[in-house]
Amino acid sequence: MSDISLKVNGEERTVDVEPSTPLLYVLRNDLGLRGPRFGCGLGQCGSCTVLVEGVATRSCITPTSGVVGEITTLEGLSAEGELHPVQQAWIDEQVPQCGYCQNGQIMTAKALLDQNPYPTDDELRRGMNGVICRCMTYYRIQAAVRRAAEAMAETAAGSGGTGGAGSQGEEVGP
Secondary structure, eight states, X not given: OEEEEEEETTEEEEEEXXXXXXXXXXXXXXXXXXXXXXSOSSSSXXXXXXXXXTEEEXXXXXXXXXXXXXXXXXXXXXXXXXXXXXXXXXXXXXXXXXXXXXXXXXXXXXXXXXXXXSOOHHHHHHHHTTOOOTTOOHHHHHHHHHHHHHHHHHHHHXXXXXXXXXXXXXXXXX
């Protein structure tokens, strides 16, 4: 066992775990965070996705000792009681059915929009590829990502940034 220091959702945390322990286990079992979920354990379904320095990372296959930088989980997206625009878009578009993949979908969408605030429909599909939704709500997921992009652009425009993300007018699908 080793003491490993992590910065999770803006807070410094120290855990005493084996260095090879998957980050997912530390987040859920040691830190009590329930956003990231165990899905496949192979990094293929995306349910366990967290952001490490803004990059969508599969926490089920990431050794805790290998994490460098700030970790953001679903719980860390909201600020001062306000939902992040991606979270709000998920509610507005009524995306979840069973809800199991939603952590991975939301975290991946956040990373995508941070990297590319104005994705085309093809970029959106490619950016969200790899997070499996067993309920097949891909159309609602894509609509929510579009809505979040628009909300983030409006917020940026209101704070002096550039804005104006909108639908590309193409039909979107999985």
